[in-house]
Amino acid sequence: MIRVLLVDDQALIRAGFRALIDAEDDLTVVGEAANGADGVALAARYLPDVALVDIQMPVLDGIEATRRIVADPRLASVRVVILTNYGIDEHVYDGLRAGAAGFLVKDTEPVDLLQGLSNTIAVLQSKARHKAAAIAVHAPPGLPRVFGFSGELNQIWANLIDNALDALEEGGRIEVTASREGPKVAVRIIDNGPGIPDKVRDRIFDPFFTTKPQGLGTGLGLSVVDGIMKSHGGAVTVESRRGVGTVFKLYFPATENRGASVSAEKPAPAHAQGQRLLYVDDDAALVRLVVRKLTRLGYTVTGVEDPEQALELLKQDPAAFDAVVSDLSMPRMPGFELGRRILELRPSMPIVITSGFVRPEDEERARELGVRAFILKPQTIDELGNALNRIFSEG
Numbered sequence: 012m013i014r015v016l017l018v019d020d021q022a023l024i025r026a027g028f029r030a031l032i033d034a035e036d037d038l039t040v041v042g043e044a045a046n047g048a049d050g051v052a053l054a055a056r057y058l059p060d061v062a063l064v065d066i067q068m069p070v071l072d073g074i075e076a077t078r079r080i081v082a083d084p085r086l087a088s089v090r091v092v093i094l095t096n097y098g099i100d101e102h103v104y105d106g107l108r109a110g111a112a113g114f115l116v117k118d119t120e121p122v123d124l125l126q127g128l129s130n131t132i133a134v135l136q137s138k139a140r141h142k143a144a145a146i147a148v149h150a151p152p153g154l155p156r157v158f159g160f161s162g163e164l165n166q167i168w169a170n171l172i173d174n175a176l177d178a179l180e181e182g183g184r185i186e187v188t189a190s191r192e193g194p195k196v197a198v199r200i201i202d203n204g205p206g207i208p209d210k211v212r213d214r215i216f217d218p219f220f221t222t223k224p225q226g227l228g229t230g231l232g233l234s235v236v237d238g239i240m241k242s243h244g245g246a247v248t249v250e251s252r253r254g255v256g257t258v259f260k261l262y263f264p265a266t267e268n269r270g271a272s273v274s275a276e277k278p279a280p281a282h283a284q285g286q287r288l289l290y291v292d293d294d295a296a297l298v299r300l301v302v303r304k305l306t307r308l309g310y311t312v313t314g315v316e317d318p319e320q321a322l323e324l325l326k327q328d329p330a331a332f333d334a335v336v337s338d339l340s341m342p343r344m345p346g347f348e349l350g351r352r353i354l355e356l357r358p359s360m361p362i363v364i365t366s367g368f369v370r371p372e373d374e375e376r377a378r379e380l381g382v383r384a385f386i387l388k389p390q391t392i393d394e395l396g397n398a399l400n401r402i403f404s405e406g
């Protein structure tokens with residue numbers, strides 16, 4: 012395992028490298044620092060195999076940080092690789108003179124997926140018109156950007172939409188939706204074409220697999236999509252029903268930097284008036300943290316680690332709490348099971364399920380439980396606060 016320390020003042024750059032490194036089996040990120048001084052300190056603490064060090068940073072620039080790492084005999088095993096925006100220039104030589112083992116050009120960038128999608132769709136419009144097909148895009152404002160190569164990402168849209176257009180009957184429809192799902196950005200490309208037979212579906216990502224007549228398809232489109240998704244730390248899956256259509260789902264790691272419109276998002280309305288919350292999570296440290304933060308927001312919070320204990324409290328007094336917040340994945344009793352049992356005790360209890368990552372089947376499960384107050388996936392205390400606010404203001 013090659014252990015990597017990321018030192019860059021831009022969180023976006025760190026997130027991008029982290030996504031790329033996480034996608035490799037033999038590489039792992041041991042730490043991140045946002046300036047040279049912290050970078051040197053973390054290098055001493057973690058003794059990484061490689062420190063990726065940005066040239067220009069506040070507090071201590073990358074050249075000086077490199078000098079200090081190289082000069083410290085205890086850090087002799089740490090190889091410094093300089094990150095640069097500019098390709099080879101005098102700064103890179105400075106870095107190499109300071110003792111860096113090499114350099115890496117940061118040519119990935121935070122990409123606005125919607126921009127690329129609409130450009131690609133514009134190019135494919137004449138083919139769509141030919142088939143009287145419609146292409147629509149739906150996305151919320153403030154979609155986080157994705158770290159990567161915009162040209163490669165556009166290749167994904169082109170290949171998938173082109174395939175859908177080929178598959179569609181006259182007058183068919185393609186919907187593209189983009190949304191934030193926990194730490195990911197999800198894009199779905201949905202068509203109402205004939206669907207993909209099971210036998211074919213197993214092979215569509217294979218290179219050179221095509222069902223198109225000779226000369227019309229190379230069979231490379233989807234294998235290229237798969238490769239690009241992997242290199243971006245993401246994944247692609249497909250679901251298809253005969254006669255109904257096909258959905259290609261793509262998941263990308265989101266950069267921390269959201270689209271510009273997020274800052275315009277409504278601030279959380281004024282907060283709680285002592286409503287009583289039961290917070291359930293198998294992670295004791297998280298329980299302590301969340302209880303503290305929710306209490307600060309003005310709630311009266313009881314935290315428990317054991318879902319059975321949560322049920323016990325509610326059996327004793329089903330009216331003891333105004334809402335329950337539970338983690339989704341808990342080893343002894345999943346959040347949905349807990350939710351179901353709570354609703355048996357008190358059908359009107361508002362329940363918020365939190366989860367780091369929501370799979371489509373989770374959303375379905377939540378819908379099945381059929382309770383309006385099930386809210387999935389708040390990621391931060393603020394989001395959780397907003398969800399609770401919504402619940403209590405709806406009454």
Ligand SMILES: Nc1ncnc2c1ncn2[C@@H]1O[C@H](COP(=O)(O)OP(=O)(O)OP(=O)(O)O)[C@@H](O)[C@H]1O
Nearest residue numbers: 174175178215221222223228229230231232233257
């Ligand atoms: N949206 C879709 N609906 C139905 N079938 C699809 C859809 N997308 C892909 N396929 C099937 O997957 C196969 C493989 O697709 P892929 O893009 O890899 O190659 P291709 O489209 O056949 O050739 P190329 O993309 O190189 O022109 C297609 O031949 C088709 O049978």
Ligand SMILES: [Mg+2]
Nearest residue numbers: 170174232233
């Ligand atoms: Mg294709």
